[in-house]
Every structure is written in structure tokens, then in C-alpha cells.
Amino acid sequence: MLLSRFFQKLHRKRESLNFRFKRTVYAPALWRWLLVNSRPMHLSQKSAIVFAPHQDDESLGCGGLIALKQEQNIPIQVVFLTDGRSSHPKHPFIKGEEMVRIRQQEAIDALQILSVQPSQIHFLSQLDGHLPKLSSSERQQMLAQLVQLLQTIRPEEVYVPYRKDVNADHIAAYELIHTALLASRIPAELIQYPVWSLWKPWVWDFSTPELKNAYRLPIIAMRDRKRQALEVYRSQYQPLPPETKPLLPPGFLDRFLSPYEIFFRPEANQK
Template sequence: MNISQKSVMVVAPHQDDEVLGCGGLIASKQEQNIPVQVVFITDGAASHSWHPQFQAGEIVPIRREEALKALSILGIKPSQIHFIDEPDGKLNFLNSVERQQTIEQLAQLLQSFQPEEVYVTHRHDRSEDHEATYKLVQEAIMFSEIKTDVLQYAIWMFCNFLTDGNVQLEDLAGAYRLSIHHVQDKKRQAIEAYSSQYLPIDAKSAAVLSRSFLKQFFLPYEVFFKLDSIQK
């Protein structure tokens, strides 16, 4: 598939999901001066919550700076980036008021930008925050009443998919492959900008994202799943 000329909003649960799933897409759109905006749903605070070096929330400014750096490599300016800052790991536990506020924040961004395409984590992406993000975007699009194409990207869905049997044929519906070979180096640099996730935080720790896991994101293409309609 060739890159479309449609404006795009990429919605990511955490800082790094946007580059892993859509880094090539973002860079390709920017090179063609196609309008792009990126929205982060959570604050990323749960990363390294187990580590004695980090008190609750101390990783947040680090991940925010990494996001700004990574996206700048792809050509994205700070004015194109939005942080909603919901609590990392707790999207499924928002109360009704908090949930509605998040939906309305997303809807305002959608109404203001009027993206012709919205990219969001797959509704069966095997991560609670990722699947909750899909549902929030689903409701925000309906609330905003805008018309847009919705495409899903997978981060965790394909991990061990040949052996664990969790990927269903219906999950693969609407799949297409986008060549990103011409911006592959930019995507690699952007992933590496997330050093808190890409590298061990100290000599005693392993990296949050292993090299074997990251291999799937260093390919010369990205896979997306287009929806004919918003699905529950």
C-alpha cells in the first residue's frame, strides 16, 4: 500500500507506542507535509514502578522528554503533540466522570483537528491500557460526530501468536502492509530515543522492551488494520 494523502491523528496509550506502531507512517506523512498530530492517553508513570530508584511518577518527565525527542526525529513539532495524562495502567478503572472527561478531551481534539484518519491500538492488543484506549477513541469519535477512517496498529497482539493461539482470524480483517523502507532509519532512531524503555536503567536491570521483542518493529514495513466501521 502507498501512503495516503489524508491528515492523521495517532493515538497512543503510552509514550513509545506511537513510534513502535506508526513511526514509519508518521515520518512518511511528515515528509509529504501531510498534517499529523499525536495524542498520548496515559502519563507513562507505571514504567519502572518496581524499581527502587524511582518513586511514583518520577519516570513521567523522562518519558515525556523522550517522546518529544523521538517525535522530533520523525519531524513532529511539540505543537503537534498532546498529553492527556491519565494514570498509566489504570484506564479500565476510571470512574464514570473521569472516563467521560477523557472522552470529551479526545473529542475536542478530534473536532479541532478533523483528522481524515485516526490510528489507534488494536482492540485486541493484549494490553489492558491498549484495549481501553481503543474503546475511548471509539466513544470519542462517536461523541465528536466527525467522519474519519479508523485504522488499528498492533504492539503486543502478535507476541508468540504462532504458539499461544490468542490471535483470531477476525483480528486480521482489513490488514494491509505499508512500506516504510525509505524512513526505516528515522524510525529506528526514534525508537532508540526511548532509552528508558530500550536500554537497561542500570547494571542490575533488564530493558523494559527486549531486543527480541523490538525486532518486529525494525522491519521495512508496518501493518495496519482498517475498520469499515467502529467495532465494539
């Protein structure tokens, strides 16, 4: 309780904290707080869909869960909402369709390590970065596509990015999937997984209901396979020549190689 009050107080002052303190002290402390205060989560036998805004989000947030479900022959599908083309907008040689091809193949190869077959993977190919900017007609068309997908597969669990996950595509993805699930009338549990908010946890509001309903799933048996899957995403975690630095910052992957994956579940599903 005292630790929670401490972080609530720091949260109110987060704008005044310098970046180095946020990254080296505050973020690791918040991560430990989340692990201590989250509830144990057991792998369910329910069929599932994992919705990922970009190629690698599925492995970052749910790689261990995906591998565990596959090991137990629990039906699971992975759906990528965007084509990933905008990850290297200033690269001198790799543009547009070539980046789409690279990231799609990385996704197929990474998911194969997690035992997911190509027939279980869906690419909806919306423009990377465009989810928050969909016109009314584009939004309706995508919602219809998502509803049809949900009604065809009829999952019992639906995994989506955290509704305040810092990245605009992630936030828009949650809103789209939430709306589509309601329209589909399928009684599936909507479970959120954080990605960018694990890297920048100081954005959390400690009064948000998700943090009160955080769960930790042990993935130690699949941690090495998750690491291997993430390493397949070379376009994201290694420099693409002539670039000399990777797209994502040093240390980013470390936060996702924990023995646990974190999920936010609806209050009604508290155990």
C-alpha cells in the same frame, strides 16, 4: 488457504503450545503469514491523529507512517493518553513524577527524529495503567476531552491500538477513541495498529475481521529513522541502573523494524 487453515487449527490448540515454541517458531511464522496475506497500503494524503496509550507505542506501531506523512507535509498530530509512570514500579530510585518526566522527554525527542514538532504533540496525562479502571465520571470527562480534541483538529484518519492488543491500556484506548470519534461526528477513518499482538500473535483469532482486513504499508525509506526514534526510548529498551536488564524482552524491537507496518482498516475501505 491451506496455510490459513493450518494456523486456525494451531490457534485452537495454542494453550497447549509451550512458550519457547510460540516465541521461536509460531510467532515468526504468523508474522510471515500476515505479511503475505495482508493487502498493499499506499500512504494517503489525509490528515491524521495517532493516539498512543504510552510513550513509544506511536513509534512502534506508526513510526514509519508518521515520518512519511511529515516528509510530504501532511498534517499529523500525536496524542499520548497516559503518563507512563508505571513502567518501572520496582525501581529503587526513579519513581512517579520522575518517570513521567523521563518518558515525556523521550517522546518529544523520538518524535523530533520523525520530524514531529512539540506543537503537534499532546499529553493527556491519565495515570498509566488506569485507563481500564476509569470511574464513570472520569470516563465521561476523558471522552469530553477527546471529543473536543477531535473536533478542534478534525483529522481525516484516526490511528488507534488494535482493539484486542493484549495490553489492558491498549484495549481501553481503542474503546475510548472509538466512542469519542462517534460522539464527535467527524467522518474520519478509524485505523488500528497492533503492538503487543505483533509480539504475541498467537493470541489472534483467525476468524477476527481485522485479520481479513490487514494492510501492509512499506516504510523502507523511513526504517532507519524509525529505528533511531525507538532507540531514544532508553527507559524501555535499556537497563536503568542499578537494574541489569531492560524492561522489554530481547528481540522485541526486531518485530517493529520490518520494511512494513501493519494496519487493520474497516472493511468498507478495502481497495
